[in-house]
Amino acid sequence: MQDFGGSAVGAPQEVVRPTSAGEVASTLLRADGRTPVVPRGRGHSTDGRSLTGGISIDMRGLATVHEVRDAGVSVDAGATWREVLEATLPHGLTPPVLTDYLDLTVGGTLSAGGVGGTSHVHGTQAGNVAELEVVTRDGRIARCSPSLDRRLFDAVRGGSGRHGIITRAVLRLVPAPRDVLVCTVPCQDATALLRVQTTAPADHLSGQAKPSETGWRYEAKAVLFDGKEPPRGLGPSEVETATYREFADRMTPDVDELIALGEWRRPHPWAIAFLPGRVAAGFIESTLAAMEPGDIGLSGVVLVKALKGTGDTGTPGLANVADPVQFGLLRTASPGCPSPAAMASANERFHERARAAGGVPYPAPVGGQSGQTG
Incomplete structure (x- = not known):
């Protein structure tokens, strides 16, 4: 396995x-x-x-999405975010934060924390839970919420399974937009990228660094829900429209292509950290300056996401840093690129540097007998 x-x-x-x-x-x-x-x-x-x-x-034996109400939906931990969205959208509702890839389980991402493009507004997925059912490590079935067993509630959200296994969650819901306006914004460097992510009046924000003939180029995506035109001064190079459902499921065509190319099944030694905002731009630029495009693989991705306005990751069970910036090296061990072992060693050095800069790995390291993942 x-x-x-x-x-x-x-x-x-x-x-x-x-x-x-x-x-x-x-x-x-x-x-x-x-x-x-x-x-x-x-x-x-x-x-x-x-x-x-x-x-x-x-x-996956626990994968039922229960009754959808305006205030929220009760979901078994083995249900995927795709299954949740398919149940809530007919009611005009959506979870406030979705993962980029919808085919992850609710319990897995809540246990990790769960960061998405709307986290600069709503925090983590784990921060948008009204109640949890948890089986603790001693076999006790417990309900917990902000007003009921708050200590357990805070410990399991973002706790990587250290304190128990999430079996059901009541998720907060918000009105779903009909359409989205996607603005692609070229950025000169990491500082400019983070500036867009912390100032643009957008509902969904993401960023990437991509290899080019002249080095790494930076790009932000600013998305407006039910928007008609880009915010003044944003200066996008491209503007696209899509339905909210299409946008939420935007990764499916890419995943299908990666499957066809064989890249989806190759090893993926990923390294992700939350960095303090004050050091993030310099850390990102120095990290990439020491890397060749092949160091992340043919289909590897470099992600950058500032969690503007939250002050922390929004999840007590997840180690927090001030004004966090998520920086991810999503490597793929493609043919002709460094081996999985070499990439894993590079990831260890990445995490050591991140800790030295005041950052923390994401997801949190697992300890004890159970660790819950998507």
């Missing part, structure tokens, strides 16, 4: 596919702390955290 990272292998002694929180609890009680128990959603971890030599819990 492998995960999306493709560099680690796990051979579980047992696979359990529960259909209730009670079955998850029974599995943990039976393991009694002696056998590792690891929940697995879509196996999209990139460092082997969804793999185990012990008991693997297939969370």
Whole structure:
């Protein structure tokens, strides 16, 4: 068994596919702390955290999206964000924060934190949860919320499974836009990119650094929900329109192409960190100055996302930094590029530098017997 990272292998002694929180609890009680128990959603971890030599819990057995109401929707942890959106959009509603790739499970991203293009407005996905059902490591089934067992509620959101396994969540919903206006903004450097991300009056913001013949070029995407024209002074090089559903699912054509090219199945040694805003631009530029395009692979991606206005990541269980900027080297070990082992070593050095600069890895390192991933 492998995960999306493709560099680690796990051979579980047992696979359990529960259909209730009670079955998850029974599995943990039976393991009694002696056998590792690891929940697995879509196996999209990139460092082997969804793999185990012990008991693997297939969370896709818990994948029901329950009744949708204006205030929120109750969702089993094994449901994907695509399945949630398919249930809420007919009601004109959407989760405030979606992952770029919709085929991740709710429990996995809430356990990691969950960052999306609207996080500069709404914080993390884990910060938009009204209530959770959690099976704690001692086999207890607990409900928690801001007013009920707040300590557990704060610990499991962004806690990487250290304090229990999320089995159900009540997600906040907001009105969904009908259409979006996508503005592509070329940026001279990382400083300019972060300036756009912290000043542009946009509903959804993202950024990338892309290799070119003259080095790395920076590009921001500023998206307006139900917008008619770009904000004054933004200066986009390209403006596109799409329905909200099309925009939310924008990665599907790219994923289909990567599957056809064989890149989707290659190892993906990813490294992501939250950096303090005051050092982020310099850190990003110095990191990329020391890299060749092949160091991220033929289909690798460099992501930059400033969480403007939150002051932190918005999730107590996730280590926070001041004015966080998410910087990700989403490497693919393509043919002719560095090996997965070499990329993993480069990622270790990346995280060491990030910690020295006051940053923190994302997702948080897993400790203990259970780690929950998408």
